[in-house]
Amino acid sequence: MKLEKLVGDRFRERPADCALDSHALMLRGGYMKAVTAGIYSQYLPLRRICRKIEEIIRQEMDAIDGQEVQFPVALPASLWEESGRYQSVGDELLRFSDRNGTPMVLGMTHEEAAVQLVREYGKSYVRYPFMIYQIQTKFRDEGRPRGGLIRVREFTMKDAYSFHTSQQDLEQYYSRCYRAYERIFARVGLPQVVAVASDSGMMGGSLSHEYMLLTPVGEDSIAICGDCGFRANVEAAETIVSHTAGEERPLTPVQTPGVGTIDELCAFSGTTPDKTCKAVALEKADGGLLVIFLRGDLELSEAKLTALLGQEVRPAALGSGSGLTAGFIGPLQLPEDCAVLFDRSLEGETDLICGGGKEDLHCTGLSMHRDVHPDRYHDLAKARDGCICPRCSRPSIRISRGIEVGNIFQLGDKYTRSMGIQYLDGDGKLQYPVMGCYGIGIGRLAASICEASRDEYGPIWPVTVAPWQVHLCCVRADDPETHRAADTLYHTLQQAGIEVIYDDRDVRAGVMFSDADLLGVPVRAVVSPRNLQQGVCELSARNRSFSEKVPLAGAAERISQLLERLKAEVNRQVPER
Numbered sequence: 147m148k149l150e151k152l153v154g155d156r157f158r159e160r161p162a163d164c165a166l167d168s169h170a171l172m173l174r175g176g177y178m179k180a181v182t183a184g185i186y187s188q189y190l191p192l193r194r195i196c197r198k199i200e201e202i203i204r205q206e207m208d209a210i211d212g213q214e215v216q217f218p219v220a221l222p223a224s225l226w227e228e229s230g231r232y233q234s235v236g237d238e239l240l241r242f243s244d245r246n247g248t249p250m251v252l253g254m255t256h257e258e259a260a261v262q263l264v265r266e267y268g269k270s271y272v273r274y275p276f277m278i279y280q281i282q283t284k285f286r287d288e289g290r291p292r293g294g295l296i297r298v299r300e301f302t303m304k305d306a307y308s309f310h311t312s313q314q315d316l317e318q319y320y321s322r323c324y325r326a327y328e329r330i331f332a333r334v335g336l337p338q339v340v341a342v343a344s345d346s347g348m349m350g351g352s353l354s355h356e357y358m359l360l361t362p363v364g365e366d367s368i369a370i371c372g373d374c375g376f377r378a379n380v381e382a383a384e385t386i387v388s389h390t391a392g393e394e395r396p397l398t399p400v401q402t403p404g405v406g407t408i409d410e411l412c413a414f415s416g417t418t419p420d421k422t423c424k425a426v427a428l429e430k431a432d433g434g435l436l437v438i439f440l441r442g443d444l445e446l447s448e449a450k451l452t453a454l455l456g457q458e459v460r461p462a463a464l465g466s467g468s469g470l471t472a473g474f475i476g477p478l479q480l481p482e483d484c485a486v487l488f489d490r491s492l493e494g495e496t497d498l499i500c501g502g503g504k505e506d507l508h509c510t511g512l513s514m515h516r517d518v519h520p521d522r523y524h525d526l527a528k529a530r531d532g533c534i535c536p537r538c539s540r541p542s543i544r545i546s547r548g549i550e551v552g553n554i555f556q557l558g559d560k561y562t563r564s565m566g567i568q569y570l571d572g573d574g575k576l577q578y579p580v581m582g583c584y585g586i587g588i589g590r591l592a593a594s595i596c597e598a599s600r601d602e603y604g605p606i607w608p609v610t611v612a613p614w615q616v617h618l619c620c621v622r623a624d625d626p627e628t629h630r631a632a633d634t635l636y637h638t639l640q641q642a643g644i645e646v647i648y649d650d651r652d653v654r655a656g657v658m659f660s661d662a663d664l665l666g667v668p669v670r671a672v673v674s675p676r677n678l679q680q681g682v683c684e685l686s687a688r689n690r691s692f693s694e695k696v697p698l699a700g701a702a703e704r705i706s707q708l709l710e711r712l713k714a715e716v717n718r719q720v721p722e723r
Contacts, residue, residue, distance in 0.1 A: 147647055147648065148647075148648050149649040149650075149651060149661065150649075150650070150651050152176070152190060152647070153176075153190065154176030154177070154179075154189040154190070154191070155176055156174060156175055156660075157174055158174070158660065159174075160174065161173045164294070165292065166293045166294060166296060166363055166593075166597060167363075168293075168294060168296070168593045168594070168597040168600070169293055169294030169295075169296070171596060171604055171605055171664065172192065172294055172605075173294070174604075175191070175605065175664035175666070176189050176664070177191050177192040178192055178294070178295070183291050183299070184291025184298045185299055185300045186294075186295065186298065186589075191665060192589075195595075195607065195611050196302065196592055198610065199588055200281050200304070202333045202610065203304050203330055203586060203588075204281075206326045207277075207279050207304070207306060207326070209326065209723060210319075210323060210326050211277060212278070212279045213278050213279070214278075214280065215263065215278045215279070216280050217259040217260070217280055217282060218253070218259065219253055219282065219283055219284070220252060221250065221251050221252075221253050221258065221259060222248060224249075225258040225262055226239070226251055228258065228564060228565045228566075229257065229258050229261075229564045230564055232251070234457075234458070235254075237287060237289070238254060238286050238287050238288065238289070239252075239286075240254075252285040253284055253285070254286040255284065256307075257583060258561065258565065260307035260561075261561050261565045261567050263278070264276075264278070264309065264567070265567045268309055268569055268579060270569055270570055271311050271577075274309060274310055274311045274315075274579060275308060275309060275310045276308070277306055277308040278306065278307055279306035279307070279584075280304070280305060281304045281588065282302065282303065283300065283302055284301055284302070285299060286299060286301070293365070293593070295590055296365070296590055296593050296594070298589065298590075301588075301589050301590065302587070302588040302589055303585055303586065303588060304585065305585045306323070306584040306585075307581060307584075308323070308581065308582040308583075308584070309581055310579060310581070311569065311571065311579060311580075312580070313558075316556055316558075316581075317556070319582060320353075320582055323554055323582065324355065324554060325721065325723065326723075327341070327357055328721050329723065330552075330586065331551065331552070332716070332719045332721065333720055334595060335595055335598075335607075335608025335611060335716055336591075336594065339357050339358065339359050339551060340358055340360065341355045342357075342358050342368050342378050342548075343377070343378035343379065343382050344379040344381070344382045353555070354382075354554065354555040354556065355553065356550045356552070356553045357550070358548035359548055359597070359598055360546055360548045361547060361549055363549075364546075364548040364549040365549065366548050367380040367528075367545050367546070368380065368546050369383035369533070369543050369545060370543070370544055370545075371538060371543055372542055372544060373535065373538050373540050374535060374537050374538035374540075374542075376536065376537040376538070378529075380528045380529045380545060381449035383529040383533075383543075384525055384529075385490075385491070385529045385530075385533055386534035386535075387534065388534060388541060389494055392421070392497035393496070393497060394496050394497065394511075394513050394516065395497050395510065395511035396511050397478075397509055397511045397517055398509060398511050399507060400415075400508050400509065402414055402502075403506045405473075406474065408422055408424055411499060412442075415499055415508075417499060418443070419442040419443035420442065420443040422441070422443075422498060422500070423477065423498045423500035423512060424439065425437055425438070425439055425476065425477075425501055426438040426439075426446050427461070427462040427470055427472070428459040428460065428461060428462050429460050429461070429462040429463070430455065430457055430458075430459055430485075431457040431459070432457065434485055435462055435468065435470070435481070435483070435485065436455075436459065436485045436487065437470070437475060437480065437487075438451065438486075438488075438489065439477050439486070439488050439489065440488075440489035440492065440526060441495065444491055444527035444528065444530065446526060446527060446528070447527060447528045450526050450527075451526055454487075468481070469481035469484065471503070471504060471505050474501040474504060474506070474508065475501045475503070476500040476509060477512075477517075477518050478503065478509070478518065479503025486520075488514075488518075488520045488522075488524065489523065489525070489526040490523035490525055491527055492514050492523065493514065494515065495512075496512075496514070497510075497511055497512070498511075498512040498513075499512065500512045530543075530545060531544055549590070549594050549597065550590075551586065551590060551594050552587075552591075553584075554585075555583040556582055557582060558580050558581070559580050562579050562580070595607070595611065596666075599689075600666075603663035604663040604664040604665070604666050605666035606666050607666040607667065607688070608668070608716055609668040609709060610713065610716050612667055612668050613666075614645040614646060614665075614667045615645045615668060616639060616644055616646045616667060616668075616669045616671055616705055617646075617647050617649070617665060617669070617671070617688075618636055618647070618648045618671045618673070619649050619672045619673070620633075620648070620650040620673050621658065621672060622674060622675050623650045623651060624652050628673060628678055629650060631698060632673040633650075635671065635673060635698070635701055638702040639705065642702055644705065644709070647667060649661065649662070655674075663688075666688055668689070668712055669688070670687075670688065671683055671684070671705060672685075677695070680695070681697060681698055681699075682696060682698060683701040685704065685705065685708065687708070692708065
C-alpha cells in the first residue's frame with residue numbers, strides 16, 4: 147500500500163489529556179480517533195494490528211479444541227434475569243427497551259448467551275467437554291474511561307466458554323487454557339506478561355487468574371513476593387500483617403477536637419497508623435448500615451467485602467438519625483441495627499486508639515480480646531508493601547502496578563444452575579455442568595503492546611502483529627532513477643508476499659522518517675540517490691537491533707531473511723503447548 151493513500155493524519159504534538167504514552171502515540175500516528183468518551187473509530191493500521199492479534203488468538207483457541215461462534219451484541223434482558231445479573235450488575239450494564247417495549251441489554255460479557263446457545267445441545271454427558279469462543283464487540287458503560295484503549299466503553303473481546311461434567315475435567319482444561327494464554331501473549335510480543343490470582347468479581351466462580359503486563363502506569367495493583375514468586379491482585383491476595391505486642395492499658399476517653407482522620411489522629415496523639423482502629427461506614431444494597439473495622443494502616447478491599455456479603459456496597463450517608471458520627475466511629479458505641487465486621491488485622495491487637503462514638507472523642511487503650519471480643523475476624527483489607535507472603539510466610543510482599551490484558555475463570559455451576567441447563571449422566575441422573583470462562587480484550591492488548599514496546603518517537607511493533615512488515619522509503623521521489631528503483635523493490639516485495647507500506651511522497655526525509663517511526667513497522671528500507679550511487683539499499687530495524695546496507699539487487703531476499711530472524715526472536719519466547 148502507498149502511504150499517500152493511507153487515511154488518517156500523523157502529527158508531532160502530543161494531544162492533551164493523554165495520561166498514557168500508548169494513547170498519545172496511537173492518536174498521533176493515525177491509528178484511531180475519539181468519537182465520544184471511551185468510544186473510538188479505528189483507522190487501517192490499528193485494524194491490521196487487531197486482525198493479526200485475532201488470528202493468533204484463533205490459532206491458539208482452535209489448538210485447544212475451541213469452536214468459534216458469534217453471539218448478538220443486543221440481548222433480551224430475560225436472559226440476564228435468568229442468571230440474576232440483570233439486578234445485581236450496576237450501571238455498567240446498558241439497559242434499554244426496543245420499539246416493542248421489550249427490555250434489552252448491550253452485552254458486556256456473554257455467559258448467559260453461551261448457556262442459551264448450548265442449553266438444548268448439552269443434554270447428554272457424551273457431548274462433554276466442549277468449548278465455544280467468539281471475537282465480538284461488547285459495551286460496558288464505564289464510568290471513567292481512560293488511557294485510550296486501556297479502559298473504554300465499546301471494545302472488541304475474545305471470550306470463550308467451556309462446559310464440563312466434573313470439576314476435575316474443568317481444572318484440566320483450565321490448565322490447557324492457562325498455557326494457551328501464555329503462548330498468545332508471547333506470540334504477540336509480550337512474554338513479560340505474568341499470571342496473578344484474582345478476584346472473580348461479578349463473574350463468580352471459585353478460581354480465577356488475571357494476566358498482567360507489569361508497568362508503572364498500570365491501573366491495577368499486584369502483590370508480588372520476590373522470594374517465592376507468589377503473585378496476586380491486591381483485591382484477591384490474602385492480607386497477613388505482623389503484630390507488635392503491646393501492653394494492656396485502661397480504656398480511656400480522650401477529647402480530640404477536630405480530629406476526624408487517621409492522619410490527624412496520629413499527629414494529635416504521636417502514634418502510628420498501625421496502632422489505630424479505623425472504621426469504614428457503608429450501606430449495603432439491601433439498605434442496611436454496615437461498619438467495617440480494620441487497622442489504621444490498611445485499606446478496605448471492596449472486592450473481598452462484596453465476595454463475603456454477596457452484594458454490592460456503597461459509602462454510607464451518615465445523617466443525624468444513623469447513630470454514627472463520621473470520623474469518630476468506634477467498636478463499642480454502635481447502634482443495635484448496625485451490622486459490624488472486623489478485619490483480621492485487629493486480631494490480638496492491644497493498646498489501640500479508636501473512635502469514641504461521639505464528635506471530638508476518641509478512646510485510647512483499646513484491647514480487642516478484652517473490650518470487643520468479636521466472634522470472628524475476616525480478611526477484608528488490601529495487601530500492601532511489607533505484608534507477609536501467604537505462601538512462604540516471609541514479610542516480602544511488594545506492590546507493583548500492571549495492566550490486565552486477559553483473564554480466566556472457573557465459574558462452576560453459577561450460570562448452568564441458575565439458567566437450568568442439565569445433562570443426563572451415565573447413570574441416567576440429571577446433573578448441572580460446570581463452566582470455565584476465558585477473556586482477552588483485543589484493543590486493550592494492542593494498546594498494551596504499544597505501551598510496552600515504544601520509544602520517544604513512536605511504537606515499536608513486534609513483527610508478529612505489526613501493521614506491515616516493511617516500510618519502504620523513497621527519499622527524493624522527484625528523482626526519476628530513485629523512484630524507478632524504489633518502485634521495482636516495492637513490486638518485488640509484494641510478489642514475495644511481504645507486507646509493505648510504501649512512502650513515495652515528495653516530502654522532506656525528516657517528515658518521511660518521522661511518519662515511519664509513528665507507524666512502527668519492524669523493517670525500514672531506504673532508497674535514495676546517495677544509496678543508488680553505491681548500488682545499495684539501506685535496511686534498519688525499528689527496534690535498532692540492526693542497520694546495514696545491502697546490494698539493491700538482493701535487498702528483497704535480505705529483507706526476507708531479516709524478517710525471519712525477527713520472527714524467530716519472538717518465537718523463542720513462546721512456551722510449548
